[in-house]
Amino acid sequence: MYLKTLHLQQFRNYQEQWVDFLAPKTILVGNNAQGKSNLLEAVELLATLRSHRSTRDRDLVREGELMSKVSATLERQTGITDLSLTLRRNGRRTVALNSENIRRQMDFLGILNAVQFSSLDLDLVRGGPDQRRTWLDTLLIQLEPVYAHILQQYNQVLRQRNALLKKIQSSDEQSSEELTVWNEQLVSAGIRVIRRRSRAIALLAPVAANWHESISGSTEVLQVKYAPNVVTADEHLDELQQAFIEKISSRAIAEQHQGTTLVGPHRDEVELTINQTPARAYGSQGQQRTLVLALKLAELKLIEEVVGESPLLLLDDVLAELDLHRQNQLLDAIQDRFQTLITTTHLGSFDAQWLKASQILHVQAGEIASG
Amino acid sequence: MALHILKRPETEIQALAQALIDAKQQVGLCSVCFHLSAEPVCEICRNTNRDDHTICVVSDSRDVIALEKTREYHGKYHVLGGVISPMDGIGPEQLTIQSLVRRVSQQKPKEIILAISPSVEGETTTLYLGQLLKPFTRVTRIAFGLPVGGDLEYADEVTLARALEGRRELD
Numbered sequence: 265m266y267l268k269t270l271h272l273q274q275f276r277n278y279q280e281q282w283v284d285f286l287a288p289k290t291i292l293v294g295n296n297a298q299g300k301s302n303l304l305e306a307v308e309l310l311a312t313l314r315s316h317r318s319t320r321d322r323d324l325v326r327e328g329e330l331m332s333k334v335s336a337t338l339e340r341q342t343g344i345t346d347l348s349l350t351l352r353r354n355g356r357r358t359v360a361l362n363s364e365n366i367r368r369q370m371d372f373l374g375i376l377n378a379v380q381f382s383s384l385d386l387d388l389v390r391g392g393p394d395q396r397r398t399w400l401d402t403l404l405i406q407l408e409p410v411y412a413h414i415l416q417q418y419n420q421v422l423r424q425r426n427a428l429l430k431k432i433q434s435s436d437e438q439s440s441e442e443l444t445v446w447n448e449q450l451v452s453a454g455i456r457v458i459r460r461r462s463r464a465i466a467l468l469a470p471v472a473a474n475w476h477e478s479i480s481g482s483t484e485v486l487q488v489k490y491a492p493n494v495v496t497a498d499e500h501l502d503e504l505q506q507a508f509i510e511k512i513s514s515r516a517i518a519e520q521h522q523g524t525t526l527v528g529p530h531r532d533e534v535e536l537t538i539n540q541t542p543a544r545a546y547g548s549q550g551q552q553r554t555l556v557l558a559l560k561l562a563e564l565k566l567i568e569e570v571v572g573e574s575p576l577l578l579l580d581d582v583l584a585e586l587d588l589h590r591q592n593q594l595l596d597a598i599q600d601r602f603q604t605l606i607t608t609t610h611l612g613s614f615d616a617q618w619l620k621a622s623q624i625l626h627v628q629a630g631e632i633a634s635g
Numbered sequence: 636m637a638l639h640i641l642k643r644p645e646t647e648i649q650a651l652a653q654a655l656i657d658a659k660q661q662v663g664l665c666s667v668c669f670h671l672s673a674e675p676v677c678e679i680c681r682n683t684n685r686d687d688h689t690i691c692v693v694s695d696s697r698d699v700i701a702l703e704k705t706r707e708y709h710g711k712y713h714v715l716g717g718v719i720s721p722m723d724g725i726g727p728e729q730l731t732i733q734s735l736v737r738r739v740s741q742q743k744p745k746e747i748i749l750a751i752s753p754s755v756e757g758e759t760t761t762l763y764l765g766q767l768l769k770p771f772t773r774v775t776r777i778a779f780g781l782p783v784g785g786d787l788e789y790a791d792e793v794t795l796a797r798a799l800e801g802r803r804e805l806d
């Protein structure tokens with residue numbers, strides 16, 4: 265797939281900006297705080313309806329404005345699509361395809377695919393389990409857009425069940441018929457999440473391990489393993505259901521005591537190990553970077569395989585942070601197959617050959633000039 | 636509507652305001668089914684031509700109005716007055732569920748149709764009622780293929796009529 269144009273209106277520090285992408289690689293160069301990451305964020309939003317930097321739409325709307333719009337023209341094998349996302353300071357966002365409003369955000373997802381890779385992604389290794397869940401969920405949304413709905417339903421059940429547990433906690437109620445029903449809801453919504461996460465990791469793990477082997481020169485073995493909160497011996501639906509229900513009843517007293525849900529995929533983990541050692545504890549920054557790079561390359565390949573077209577790659581500052589060997593590994597892997605947007609403060613660290621083949625855009629104070 | 640009203644002469648607005656206040660005072664809830672009604676018992680409950688053996692349970696009076704428009708349903712209704720939602724402090728006690736159980740145990744209907752929106756809260760309410768009512772009688776639910784996040788209110792009449800035909804046993 266190829267992103268032909270991007271149009272930002274009142275988005276972050278942009279007032280009104282058109283961008284035409286003229287080469288498979290675009291380098292956005294500029295000083296700090298000029299709007300390079302903001303542009304990548306706009307593309308990320310069109311792909312996932314999420315931003316890894318912000319959870320509130322009001323932050324995305326240009327200061328002093330009420331509304332913001334991000335639009336793009338995307339070329340895919342199936343044809344050309346106009347996408348647009350309208351964000352509001354106060355109010356719900358809306359999305360449109362070819363100027364027609366789409367009621368379900370789910371139908372908007374999966375049109376544009378992109379893999380985001382920034383220096384923040386080191387948190388995948390260093391951060392807590394929630395970082396890895398968010399990463400996996402964002403990937404899943406692109407692999408199967410219906411997952412956005414599945415996840416939202418699970419989170420809604422979770423919030424409701426937590427509210428009920430709080431109420432039970434403060435009222436000393438013994439058992440509750442209502443809780444039984446919320447348990448059933450937690451199990452059925454939770455199982456949909458668990459099965460998809462498990463499937464995605466099963467597909468991703470070998471690809472990531474391969475990349476890791478080739479980048480590290482086969483001295484290290486990367487293992488990516490899904491460690492669900494509800495564990496079963498086999499993947500069978502009945503088994504999983506049974507295990508889930510049993511775990512809920514085994515934690516019933518603790519849950520009522522703490523007034524919160526202790527069982528379910530909101531407590532899942534994705535374990536990353538290198539040579540059998542947890543990656544967080546293992547190795548240098550460089551080694552952790554290799555790991556994240558392998559994960560990102562695996563994401564690219566997986567989306568390409570499942571979607572049938574190559575996703576965009578958004579490289580925010582990371583290229584300069586990689587040593588030459590890893591830079592070349594990455595560039596070799598993407599070649600011209602993946603349209604790539606790259607941000608940097610200096611062109612100096614780029615290969616000359618590479619610079620020649622790329623479109624270079626200068627970003628300054630929310631304005632873009634080609635040069 | 637507010638803008639439209641503001642353009643009218645003041646006397647007219649006063650008359651309208653009074654009419655709205657009267658309406659609010661007069662319209663109460665039917666003591667049997669909790670549908671909006673000016674009388675103690677609503678027109679649908681009083682209508683002897685309607686089938687007493689079926690009760691269709693909905694969350695809101697608007698759903699009754701939507702289902703009535705289909706002219707496909709000839710039984711009685713029961714309006715819950717919402718759905719179970721702990722976050723909003725709404726449990727079974729806040730809804731008209733006790734009255735429903737009383738009604739069912741006394742009237743012994745042949746079928747109860749649950750027609751509640753498929754949101755997380757609606758689904759929970761459906762499951763809860765299913766467990767509660769199954770000992771008394773046959774419980775079915777409307778199998779509506781409404782869009783995600785869609786409410787009964789917005790379903791067109793054809794969709795609803797088809798949904799009524801395709802209702803299925805609650806398991």
Ligand SMILES: Nc1ncnc2c1ncn2[C@@H]1O[C@H](COP(=O)(O)OP(=O)(O)OP(=O)(O)O)[C@@H](O)[C@H]1O
Nearest residue numbers: 276277296297298299300301302323324325326327
């Ligand atoms: N809602 C907003 N309205 C106006 N300006 C904003 C808004 N949100 C962010 N900004 C501004 O955008 C700038 C940051 O842009 P961005 O993160 O894209 O920088 P960058 O070019 O990637 O810099 P760096 O090289 O440091 O990563 C900041 O000056 C910030 O004040």
Ligand SMILES: [Mg+2]
Nearest residue numbers: 300301580581
């Ligand atoms: Mg930046």
Ligand SMILES: [Zn+2]
Nearest residue numbers: 665668677680
């Ligand atoms: Zn009535």
